[in-house]
Amino acid sequence: xxxxxxxxxxxxxxxxxxxxxxxxxxxxxxxxxxxxxxxxxxxxxxxxxxxxxxxxxxxxxxxxxxxxxxxxxxxxxxxxxxxxxxxxxxxxxxxxxxxxxxxxxxxxxxxxxxxxxxxxxxxxxxxxxxxxxxxxxxxxxxxxxxxxxxxxxxxxxxxxxxxxxxxxxxxxxxxxxxxxxxxxxxxxxxxxxxxxxxxxxxxxxxxxxxxxxxxxxxxxxxxx
Numbered sequence: 001x002x003x004x005x006x007x008x009x010x011x012x013x014x015x016x017x018x019x020x021x022x023x024x025x026x027x028x029x030x031x032x033x034x035x036x037x038x039x040x041x042x043x044x045x046x047x048x049x050x051x052x053x054x055x056x057x058x059x060x061x062x063x064x065x066x067x068x069x070x071x072x073x074x075x076x077x078x079x080x081x082x083x084x085x086x087x088x089x090x091x092x093x094x095x096x097x098x099x100x101x102x103x104x105x106x107x108x109x110x111x112x113x114x115x116x117x118x119x120x121x122x123x124x125x126x127x128x129x130x131x132x133x134x135x136x137x138x139x140x141x142x143x144x145x146x147x148x149x150x151x152x153x154x155x156x157x158x159x160x161x162x163x164x165x166x167x168x169x170x171x172x173x174x175x176x177x178x179x180x181x182x183x184x185x186x187x188x189x190x191x192x193x194x195x196x197x198x199x200x201x202x203x204x205x206x207x208x209x210x211x212x213x214x215x216x217x218x219x220x221x222x223x224x
Contacts, residue, residue, distance in 0.1 A: 001055065002054065002055070004026075004029065004031045004054065004105060005026055007052075007054045007105065008022070008025060008026065008029065008052075008105065009022065011052065011078065011080070011167070012125055012164070012167055013080075013121070013122050013125040013126075016119075016121035016122075016125075017115075017119060017121070017122070018119075021115065021118065021119055021122075024111060024114060024115075025107065025111060025115065027111075028107055028108050028110065028111025028112075028114075029105055029106065029107040029108070029111065030105070030106050031054060031103055031104065031105055031106070032103075032104050032106060033101065033102070033103055033104075034056075034058075034098040034101070034102050034103075034104055035098065035101055036098050036099060036100045036101050036102075037097065037098065038097070038098055039095060039096065039097055039098075040058050040096040040097065040098055040102070040104050041082075041092060041095070041096050042092065042095055043062060043063070043091075043092055043093060043094055043095045044091050044092060045091060045092050046091060046092070047082065047085040047086055047088070047090075047091070047092050047109075048108065048109050049082065049086075049106040049107060049108055049109065049112075050080065050081075050082050050083055050086055050106075050107040050109075050112045051080065051081055051082050051096070051104055051105065051106055051107070052078075052079065052080040052081075052104070052105040052107075053075050053076060053077050053078065053079050053080075053102060053103075053104060053105075054077065054102075054103035054104065054105050055077050055102060055103040056076075056077065056098060056099075056100055056101060056102020056103060056104075057074060057075070057076055057077075057098070057099045057100050057102065057175065057179060058074070058075045058096050058097060058098050058099060058102055058104075059071055059072075059073070059074050059075070059096070059097055059099055059182055059183055060072040060073050060074075060075060060081065060094050060095070060096050061094060061095055061096075061097065062093070062094045062095065063095065070185075071182070071183055071184070071185050072094060072137065072140070073136065073137075073140070073159065073183075074099075074156070074159075074160060074183040075096070075166070076160055076166045076173075077166075078166055078167040079165055079166045080129070081096070083112075083126055083129060083130065084130060084133075086109055086112055086113075099179045099182055099183075100179065128164060129164065129165070132162060132164045132165050133165065136159060136162065136165065139155065139159075140155075140159075147223045148223060149186065149190060149194060150193075150194045150197045150198065150222070150223065151222050151223025152184065153180070153184050153186065153191065153194040153195070153198070154194075154198055154203065154219040154220075154222035154223065155219065155220065155222070155223075156180075156183055156184045157173070157180070157198075157204070157211065157213070157219055158216055158219035158220040160173060161213065161216045171212060171213050172210055172211075172212050172213075173210060173211045173212075173213060174209065174210045175209075175210065175211060176209055177191045177192055177195065178191075180195070180211075195211070198219070198222065201218070201222070202214060202215065202218075203215045203218045203219050203222065204219070
């Protein structure tokens with residue numbers, strides 16, 4: 001199990017920091033353990049941290065006054081989020097909830113802004129990160145409007161293997177069908193049907209408590 005320092009240094013943005021910059025980051029970042037079902041951060045609260053998943057799985061979502069929940073994305077180990085929110089002074093617009101026991105890194109605002117002022121590689125990372133996130137959300141809107149349930153679930157799984165947003169995800173995704181349902185907004189029974197369809201198409205293989213991805217590109221194209 002990686003320590004917080006090892007996780008920060010292994011990140012896409014941490015690899016290119018100078019020794020001084022990394023020491024500043026380490027001093028300005030804490031780790032918290034968040035139990036399954038608990039909030040990593042909440043809608044409406046001040047945005048004081050940039051956050052990363054050291055280990056575990058969380059979902060970014062928003063609850064409507066009607067009682068309906070919209071899930072924006074899942075975030076696996078190696079994923080960082082909230083960079084756009086820190087550039088504004090508005091309250092947070094979404095909830096992040098742990099789907100399983102997770103370790104979360106919290107970098108305070110002062111450290112984040114200091115990095116932006118002093119590290120060109122960090123700024124390049126942020127531009128790439130924001131661009132990837134924008135593309136992800138545009139793709140989600142298209143998927144929701146144009147694709148059937150099986151294809152939407154395929155795209156949701158493929159999104160977990162974005163090498164920029166989730167560099168810590170390997171070919172074996174340690175995730176239950178219930179967790180996939182939370183991410184895709186589907187019942188466990190419907191997830192089971194869709195996964196069997198994708199397995200029959202030789203895009204993935206189901207094993208107890210995990211999904212082994214055989215063809216990420218095929219998942220991204222499924223339903224076209």
